Amino acid sequence: MSELDRLFMDRALELAARGVGSTAPNPAVGCVIVRDGRVLGEGYHHRAGEAHAEANALAAAGDARGATAYVTLEPCNHVGRTPACAQSLIGAGVARVVIGAADPNPKTDGGGIRALRDAGIRVDVLADARAVQLIEPFAFAVRHDRPFVALKMAMSLDGKASATQGTTTAITGEAWRLFVRDLRIAYDAVMVGAGTIRVDDSQLTVRPPSHRLRPYTRVVVCETDAVPASSNVFRGVADYARTIVLAPAGARERFGELDAVANVTFVGAASDAQLDLRAAMRALRDAGVQSVLCEGGPTLGARLLAGGLVDRVYWGVAPRFFTAPRAVPVLAGANLATLRESVRFDRVEMIGEDALLTGRVHV
Amino acid sequence: MSELDRLFMDRALELAARGVGSTAPNPAVGCVIVRDGRVLGEGYHHRAGEAHAEANALAAAGDARGATAYVTLEPCNHVGRTPACAQSLIGAGVARVVIGAADPNPKTDGGGIRALRDAGIRVDVLADARAVQLIEPFAFAVRHDRPFVALKMAMSLDGKASATQGTTTAITGEAWRLFVRDLRIAYDAVMVGAGTIRVDDSQLTVRPPSHRLRPYTRVVVCETDAVPASSNVFRGVADYARTIVLAPAGARERFGELDAVANVTFVGAASDAQLDLRAAMRALRDAGVQSVLCEGGPTLGARLLAGGLVDRVYWGVAPRFFTAPRAVPVLAGANLATLRESVRFDRVEMIGEDALLTGRVHV
Numbered sequence: 001m002s003e004l005d006r007l008f009m010d011r012a013l014e015l016a017a018r019g020v021g022s023t024a025p026n027p028a029v030g031c032v033i034v035r036d037g038r039v040l041g042e043g044y045h046h047r048a049g050e051a052h053a054e055a056n057a058l059a060a061a062g063d064a065r066g067a068t069a070y071v072t073l074e075p076c077n078h079v080g081r082t083p084a085c086a087q088s089l090i091g092a093g094v095a096r097v098v099i100g101a102a103d104p105n106p107k108t109d110g111g112g113i114r115a116l117r118d119a120g121i122r123v124d125v126l127a128d129a130r131a132v133q134l135i136e137p138f139a140f141a142v143r144h145d146r147p148f149v150a151l152k153m154a155m156s157l158d159g160k161a162s163a164t165q166g167t168t169t170a171i172t173g174e175a176w177r178l179f180v181r182d183l184r185i186a187y188d189a190v191m192v193g194a195g196t197i198r199v200d201d202s203q204l205t206v207r208p209p210s211h212r213l214r215p216y217t218r219v220v221v222c223e224t225d226a227v228p229a230s231s232n233v234f235r236g237v238a239d240y241a242r243t244i245v246l247a248p249a250g251a252r253e254r255f256g257e258l259d260a261v262a263n264v265t266f267v268g269a270a271s272d273a274q275l276d277l278r279a280a281m282r283a284l285r286d287a288g289v290q291s292v293l294c295e296g297g298p299t300l301g302a303r304l305l306a307g308g309l310v311d312r313v314y315w316g317v318a319p320r321f322f323t324a325p326r327a328v329p330v331l332a333g334a335n336l337a338t339l340r341e342s343v344r345f346d347r348v349e350m351i352g353e354d355a356l357l358t359g360r361v362h363v
Numbered sequence: 364m365s366e367l368d369r370l371f372m373d374r375a376l377e378l379a380a381r382g383v384g385s386t387a388p389n390p391a392v393g394c395v396i397v398r399d400g401r402v403l404g405e406g407y408h409h410r411a412g413e414a415h416a417e418a419n420a421l422a423a424a425g426d427a428r429g430a431t432a433y434v435t436l437e438p439c440n441h442v443g444r445t446p447a448c449a450q451s452l453i454g455a456g457v458a459r460v461v462i463g464a465a466d467p468n469p470k471t472d473g474g475g476i477r478a479l480r481d482a483g484i485r486v487d488v489l490a491d492a493r494a495v496q497l498i499e500p501f502a503f504a505v506r507h508d509r510p511f512v513a514l515k516m517a518m519s520l521d522g523k524a525s526a527t528q529g530t531t532t533a534i535t536g537e538a539w540r541l542f543v544r545d546l547r548i549a550y551d552a553v554m555v556g557a558g559t560i561r562v563d564d565s566q567l568t569v570r571p572p573s574h575r576l577r578p579y580t581r582v583v584v585c586e587t588d589a590v591p592a593s594s595n596v597f598r599g600v601a602d603y604a605r606t607i608v609l610a611p612a613g614a615r616e617r618f619g620e621l622d623a624v625a626n627v628t629f630v631g632a633a634s635d636a637q638l639d640l641r642a643a644m645r646a647l648r649d650a651g652v653q654s655v656l657c658e659g660g661p662t663l664g665a666r667l668l669a670g671g672l673v674d675r676v677y678w679g680v681a682p683r684f685f686t687a688p689r690a691v692p693v694l695a696g697a698n699l700a701t702l703r704e705s706v707r708f709d710r711v712e713m714i715g716e717d718a719l720l721t722g723r724v725h726v
Contacts, residue, residue: 155522157676157678157706157720158522158665158692158693158694158699159518159521159522159523159692159693160522163700164700302521302684302686305684313520315520315680317678317680317720319705319706319707319708319720319722320702320704320705320706321665321668321694321699321700321702321704321705322699322700323665323692323694323695323697323698323699323700324698324699324700324701325698327700329521329522329686329692330521330522331521331684331686332686334686335686335687335688336521336684336685336686336687337526337527337684337685337686337687337690338687339683339684341683341684342682342683342684343520343682343683344682344716345682345713345716345717345718348711348712348713348718348719349711349712350708350711353707353708354708355708355711355718355720356711357520357680357682357718359682
């Protein structure tokens with residue numbers, strides 16, 4: 001990758017970021033059309049059903065003959081609700097296409113790249129780490145029957161979620177709060193366990209609101225018992241989809257009260273008094289959720305990990321100590337000592353006064 | 364600071380690093396003499412009693428008239444076992460002195476800088492963060508009656524030191540092991556609690572051995588009971604000082620066996636059955652230890668924190684999970700929830716596959 005290629009791919013990634021949170025079930029994509037070092041046109045995918053990034057950039061460029069197109073994701077070569085982008089690029093007469101990440105969809109199987117090359121266009125696939133991470137949830141969801149699940153937890157340096165049971169301790173700082181806000185925007189849904197609703201009674205909204213176009217989904221995982229129908233998470237908010245409650249089919253009678261305020265999705269057999277978490281994640285996928293950000297609590301986090309259902313962790317470590325007889329550990333209620341999964345950190349840095357450790361979970 | 368100043372201060376810091384671990388009770392110092400952008404001479408302080416960095420650099424330079432001296436620490440202006448460096452620089456006719464960090468010794472009180480300026484030499488004090496951190500333990504020890512104490516712990520992402528009680532779990536990777544080796548070299552003493560000796564039976568040595576010149580000190584903190592005299596930490600090793608055992612004066616009869624293999628230092632009154640940790644740290648300072656690296660275990664770490672006796676933490680976070688019924692928390696046995704201390708992270712980064720979080724502890 002030349003310096004100039006890096007510069008224009010950076011710009012395409014910046015453009016793609018504007019669509020993050022609004023494009024599902026499509027991934028966010030950005031595109032820049034360049035000739036002789038000069039930008040002719042820029043574009044990004046705004047939302048599903050609307051023009052793709054390449055179409056927007058080509059329209060802005062006007063005449064793109066002999067130009068280079070920088071696009072964060074391999075151009076599609078199928079006609080859906082919009083024309084095939086590979087064909088549009090060929091038709092526009094571009095000389096070269098630089099691709100950030102190949103299309104992970106097995107149905108595509110390099111079709112966009114092949115079509116461009118067959119038309120005599122030079123194609124460079126960068127496999128850029130940021131371009132790959134941009135489509136991480138999308139790449140996962142097209143290959144699996146459940147959503148991409150990220151687990152976000154915050155803890156003290158000594159591994160405690162809070163100093164005392166049953167209370168919320170403000171543990172991380174303001175910069176971390178804004179980081180989590182951006183995460184909530186990037187994921188299709190925000191999910192917590194029933195215990196967290198009972199203790200925190202959080203609304204799970206994005207504040208201040210973002211530019212995000214489509215409704216947010218909030219998910220409450222009830223492993224056995226329901227939560228109060230008066231919980232804040234059920235309060236209707238403009239731009240928010242109805243909250244989804246995942247509940248065991250065998251406990252149906254305990255969830256009657258929630259029908260009026262939430263989408264209660266019963267999972268498993270009528271004999272299941274406990275929630276089958278894997279089946280619950282599949283149910284979310286069926287509801288159109290490609291990516292979930294789980295924000296705890298300690299029991300749900302541990303059970304998701306124990307079930308091999310976590311694909312990325314975002315760990316916030318606050319620069320303080322909470323060890324005490326009634327302190328709440330960051331994970332609890334499952335045995336993870338024999339877990340084969342471990343994390344490969346890909347980003348370890350300070351977020352304000354706190355530390356962020358994030359990485360993919362690998363078996 | 365100009366680009367050139369930064370370059371030569373970087374070089375002086377590199378030179379200083381060669382003395383780390385060998386210069387106590389003096390700090391490590393490096394010096395570069397430069398004229399017209401050309402290095403005339405370099406030097407560093409090798410060990411206490413021998414020539415200072417400035418003297419070595421001036422000797423290497425020969426004629427230093429009109430030159431700039433880059434020195435990581437304010438030059439001394441007192442005649443000790445060696446001549447005063449400020450006077451040597453004045454005598455050599457240097458035109459400018461660039462200082463990385465001011466001398467933290469209240470007895471010096473800027474005397475080196477004043478002497479240089481009074482002689483008409485231009486002096487720039489950079490307060491460079493790395494130069495300040497290089498002398499952190501020294502700076503602390505000259506102002507307090509106890510050593511600078513760093514607490515180094517390793518834990519899983521869920522805050523566990525090991526997966527089961529009474530065993531050692533290999534938790535962090537090879538790069539972290541080498542990082543800890545370098546830490547052991549940089550501190551005057553390596554310290555652990557009795558429980559860690561009983562479980563790990565570590566020798567607490569530096570492997571592979573370093574260039575370090577003076578003997579290493581190993582410290583075992585026995586809060587109530589002694590450890591076996593056959594423990595590896597008492598094995599005589601060339602270049603290692605006799606191991607210091609800190610024990611409560613009231614438990615003297617339990618430590619008879621250790622007299623033959625260690626320097627048993629009894630702390631407190633004859634009625635003290637439990638160790639007074641603050642008094643124990645003072646005793647270490649009296650034994651010439653300016654800086655201590657405590658490597659656990661969980662109880663000693665927590666008790667040092669609870670006592671306000673930790674000045675820096677080095678936290679290693681391994682990318683795995685150990686939550687389980689018998690898992691050992693990274694800190695235990697003290698109540699830290701009401702602690703006023705918190706950490707100010709100054710370095711958060713990956714060390715191989717693990718994450719390092721380090722920072723000063725502030726009240």
